[in-house]
Amino acid sequence: MTTPSTALARTVVTALRGSGVCEVVLAPGSRNAPLSFALYDAAQAGGLRLHTRIDERTAGFLALGLGKVTGRPAAMVCTSGTAVANLLPAVVEAAHAGVPLVVVTADRPARLRGTGANQTTDQVGIFGAFAPTLDVTVADLDELLAFVRTHEWVRPVHLNVQLDDPLLPDDDGWDGGDVPTWGVTPEATDRDVAELAPGPRTVVVAGDDAGPPARQLAESAGWPLLAEPSSGCRTGDAAIRTYRLLLGTELGERVQRVVVFGHPTLSRPVARLLARDDVEVVSVRHRGTWSDRPFPVSGEHDGARVTVADDPAWLEEWQLVDRSVGRKLDRLLAAEPDLTPHEVAGAVSRALPARGLLVVGASNPVRDLDLMVAPYEVGGRRKVIANRGLAGIDGTTSTAIGAALGRPQSSRAIALVGDVTFLHDATGMFLGPREERPDLTIVVVNDDGGSIFATLEQGAPEHAERFDTLFGTPHGVDLASLCAAARVPHLRVDSLPELEQALASPNGGIEVVEARVRRDNRRELDEKIRALTP
Numbered sequence: 001m002t003t004p005s006t007a008l009a010r011t012v013v014t015a016l017r018g019s020g021v022c023e024v025v026l027a028p029g030s031r032n033a034p035l036s037f038a039l040y041d042a043a044q045a046g047g048l049r050l051h052t053r054i055d056e057r058t059a060g061f062l063a064l065g066l067g068k069v070t071g072r073p074a075a076m077v078c079t080s081g082t083a084v085a086n087l088l089p090a091v092v093e094a095a096h097a098g099v100p101l102v103v104v105t106a107d108r109p110a111r112l113r114g115t116g117a118n119q120t121t122d123q124v125g126i127f128g129a130f131a132p133t134l135d136v137t138v139a140d141l142d143e144l145l146a147f148v149r150t151h152e153w154v155r156p157v158h159l160n161v162q163l164d165d166p167l168l169p170d171d172d173g174w175d176g177g178d179v180p181t182w183g184v185t186p187e188a189t190d191r192d193v194a195e196l197a198p199g200p201r202t203v204v205v206a207g208d209d210a211g212p213p214a215r216q217l218a219e220s221a222g223w224p225l226l227a228e229p230s231s232g233c234r235t236g237d238a239a240i241r242t243y244r245l246l247l248g249t250e251l252g253e254r255v256q257r258v259v260v261f262g263h264p265t266l267s268r269p270v271a272r273l274l275a276r277d278d279v280e281v282v283s284v285r286h287r288g289t290w291s292d293r294p295f296p297v298s299g300e301h302d303g304a305r306v307t308v309a310d311d312p313a314w315l316e317e318w319q320l321v322d323r324s325v326g327r328k329l330d331r332l333l334a335a336e337p338d339l340t341p342h343e344v345a346g347a348v349s350r351a352l353p354a355r356g357l358l359v360v361g362a363s364n365p366v367r368d369l370d371l372m373v374a375p376y377e378v379g380g381r382r383k384v385i386a387n388r389g390l391a392g393i394d395g396t397t398s399t400a401i402g403a404a405l406g407r408p409q410s411s412r413a414i415a416l417v418g419d420v421t422f423l424h425d426a427t428g429m430f431l432g433p434r435e436e437r438p439d440l441t442i443v444v445v446n447d448d449g450g451s452i453f454a455t456l457e458q459g460a461p462e463h464a465e466r467f468d469t470l471f472g473t474p475h476g477v478d479l480a481s482l483c484a485a486a487r488v489p490h491l492r493v494d495s496l497p498e499l500e501q502a503l504a505s506p507n508g509g510i511e512v513v514e515a516r517v518r519r520d521n522r523r524e525l526d527e528k529i530r531a532l533t534p
């Protein structure tokens with residue numbers, strides 16, 4: 001018989017494993033020592049893979065990346081106090097994006113709550129509705145299993161484990177114990193699928209995590225597919241590369257109906273289209289909390305299909321114009337004297353082979369990719385993901401490392417991020433010498449600040465005097481030195497051929513390719529691109 005805290009911790013670990021958790025990210029602490037020892041033993045027994053990270057923010061986003069590619073919850077474990085609060089960014093992103101996640105926090109015993117006991121705060125309910133808390137005091141496996149399994153993998157859950165002294169096991173270890181069988185929740189049978197008739201000039205909008213159903217509808221109906229890079233369906237002949245530019249033309253004005261899948265977040269032209277009162281919007285439900293659409297819809301459904309294909313002339317018109325504007329965009333960029341962020345995104349999208357993994361950061365990189373990705377072939381099994389639940393720039397490096405670790409079958413793993421995004425998660429590169437490292441090329445588009453703001457209202461000349469202080473935030477950080485400090489190989493490139501050469505010859509392991517680009521001409525370049533017409 002071991003100590004009560006060790007017995008409780010082992011029961012919690014058994015419940016995690018009995019709920020399908022195979023990946024656990026641990027941040028070191030003393031109060032969570034019983035959990036740490038139990039996790040170590042379970043990992044040794046072969047029941048799960050254990051990752052250790054010193055920064056809980058990093059741990060949270062690493063677990064998020066693992067969950068995004070496996071579709072099963074990863075768990076993250078930490079000590080009490082501010083460590084718990086550092087998990088909130090990953091929790092709210094997971095909740096809004098519908099990514100499974102289990103948060104396990106060590107806590108002082110309830111008798112100390114409300115006192116000045118060290119490292120003791122109110123951890124029960126700390127994540128609000130984004131991750132309901134079970135305050136764990138007794139080793140009740142059935143209760144734990146019931147709680148962790150009820151969320152059906154579409155939102156995080158929080159186990160707050162009260163652990164009392166003695167915290168360390170007093171036996172020779174644990175064999176991981178017997179693991180309850182974990183059954184996958186059966187697919188709901190009473191799905192509500194909208195039956196759509198041809199006729200209205202229709203486009204299919206595929207936002208983040210829309211998945212193949214959006215493409216399948218567009219292809220069977222013969223409708224243009226406006227798919228964001230992380231939609232999971234930027235594939236096939238119906239996908240329109242320059243849709244965000246075309247929506248501002250006469251073609252876009254003729255749209256009468258939209259079928260929307262996933263979580264569209266990228267562009268104002270799509271947001272404007274979905275808000276138009278002369279356009280009917282049919283919504284296909286997406287995962288994630290707050291799934292109500294922020295625009296009027298004629299109906300919410302679990303799916304959508306057509307009984308007969310529509311007149312092909314409408315799609316053919318979009319395809320013809322798309323090819324024309326795409327050629328003009330490529331010519332415009334090639335005429336620029338310096339390497340442009342859009343060309344970086346284009347090179348990265350071309351370097352992504354079938355079965356490859358691409359993790360793209362918020363801000364301009366995902367938008368540049370949106371303009372530059374020539375739709376991939378169907379069946380290429382490329383996985384392009386982004387943290388679009390809340391479009392944060394935090395934790396992107398960690399998300400990419402987690403996704404690469406969770407998808408070892410990837411033929412190649414690449415991340416495309418901006419410099420501020422990269423700096424925001426610098427600790428994502430701080431892996432201990434015994435930590436598993438994936439092959440991952442992190443392409444950093446370095447324009448020494450946040451260039452997206454230059455393309456927004458605050459980038460107008462009248463704000464120039466305050467712009468860099470408030471929005472541009474130049475930092476002058478030497479990324480080579482930062483990478484050296486983390487012992488991560490770094491290469492700087494200043495031209496498209498250099499970038500293409502770097503992408504064609506990966507080092508292996510985690511590496512950074514820094515593409516230096518301008519930020520001073522971003523607004524002007526953006527305006528020239530937006531002005532392109534068929």
Ligand SMILES: Cc1ncc(C[n+]2csc(CCOP(=O)(O)OP(=O)(O)O)c2C)c(N)n1
Pocket residue numbers: 361362363364365391392393394417418419420421422447449450451452453
């Ligand atoms: C956690 C978080 N903080 C702040 C923001 C606001 N924000 C959006 S984009 C951006 C700048 C990103 O700069 P960078 O990564 O260099 O990309 P660029 O715009 O230069 O392409 C900021 C601060 C955010 N989305 N998330």
Ligand SMILES: C=C(O[C@H]1C=C[C@H](C(=O)CCC(=O)O)[C@@H](C(=O)O)[C@@H]1O)C(=O)O
Pocket residue numbers: 266267268269363367452
């Ligand atoms: C920087 C933030 O997010 C803003 C980023 C871009 C959005 C945008 O309008 C891009 C323009 C386009 O692609 O068409 C902007 C928006 O949605 O209005 C976001 O607020 C931020 O800190 O919020």
Ligand SMILES: [Mg+2]
Pocket residue numbers: 418419420445446447448449450451
């Ligand atoms: Mg930048």
